[in-house]
Amino acid sequence: MEALNETTVKEYLVKRGLAGRLGGGPEDWVAEPITDGNVNLLFRVKNPETGRSLIVKQALGYAWRYPDFKMPTERLEVEHAVLQVAAEHAPEQVPEVYFFSPEDAVLVMEDLNRHREMRAALSRLERFPRAAEHLGRYMARTLFYTSDLYLPSGEKKRWAAELVNPVLRKVQEDLVFTQPFVRHPNNRYSKPLEPLVREIYADDALRAEVLELKERYMTQAQALIHNDLHTGSILANEEETKVVDPEFAFFGPMGHDLGTYLGNLALAYAAAEAHAPNEEEKRAFREWLLESMAETWRVFEREFLAAWEKDAQHAAWPSDRYRERYLKRLLQDTAGFGAAEMYRRLIGMAHVSDFWSIEDELERARAESLALAAARSWLMDRHGFDSITDLTERLAAARVSPLLQ
Secondary structure, X not given: OOOOOOOHHHHHHHHXXXXXXXXXXXXXXXXXXXXXXOOOEXXXXXXXXXXXXXXXXXXXXXXXXXXXXXXXXXXXXHHHHHHHHHHHHOHHHXXXXXXXXXXXXXXXXXXXXXXXXXXHHHHXXXXXXXXXXXXXXXXXXXXXXXXXXXXXXXHHHHHHXXXXXXXHHHHHHHHHHOHHHOXXXXXXXXXXXXXXXXXXXXXXXXXXXXXXXXXXXXXXXXXXXXXXXXXXXXXXXOOOEEEOOOOXXXXXXXXXXXXXXXXXXXXXHHHHHHHOOOHHHHHHHHHHHHXXXXXXHXXXXXXXXXXXXXXXXXXXXXXXXXXXXXXXXXXXXXXXXXXXXXXXXXXXOOOOHHHHXXXXXXXXXXXXXXXXXXXXXXXXXXXXXOOHHHHXXXXXXOOOOHHHO
């Protein structure tokens, strides 16, 4: 199927019997391309008369912004499967799906135009009072109910074999766990960070910790993870929080989802060094972020343990002490994967608007150096962590590098 455009996307909706979702006909509709992403084609199709709208997502055989970067269209089948799982266990946290065609690699779903992208909003120092509750619950339920704690062994292995997603996993293996820690042509960073980056490249102890996480990422099929759960994949407002774009999903380590989300909150914390208009607002915003991180983990832990108590295969996991160890190890994994996410956003290929929206290079590098300090502490100290406070205190203690003062 050819790439959709503003005209053919309307024809496609009629062909697939979706005109009733909007009311009227193609002559009444307006189709707008959404260009925020790098990988897929996205259109918002709306009827100004009825006020109805929907989102059409098409996966091409390449990343639309980078045509030389080939990608399988089956990634949308993975996304659809994950949205179905979430719709069963955490329906309030995902958009409603109206239609899916694996043959056309097209997904039609609810328009979340009443929500804001969390990343951009955090750069404006906006707060989301219910995000911690919603995301803690979302991760607890989607992770527990796709794990061996709940699923029969055969069903879990069969499902994990179906949702392998090898191409997109390889992207993460390279961009998150390999390239940022060695000299590589894909790496980009603010020039004032050069002395700090050279230290990272020379630090084999740090690299060994990252490679331990890489091995876990590649081999531990713990649960069905979103695998790209950053603040750019979350749309929210004061009352609702929605998770989108789970096309990278596969059965991997739970701590990756938790760490990616908390790591991106840590990036927002560091970026406030430049975005906050004054010290008082910076302090207040950072206090909210630290509390949001802690509350996310507390909700996750409470919901996860409640599901364990209610629905686990207790005959297969008959130990309270093991349950305590499980949660402690998961917290430590969260810190490690969160650190890896921060490094890749700061000195790897996939940078984020939290920092590149800061025009002054030295000011940007100062904020980035604070995030690098937090990432190192999370990564190197995580084996001694036994409370979410260990993560938030390390972040609160991070400082701008003396080399950039």
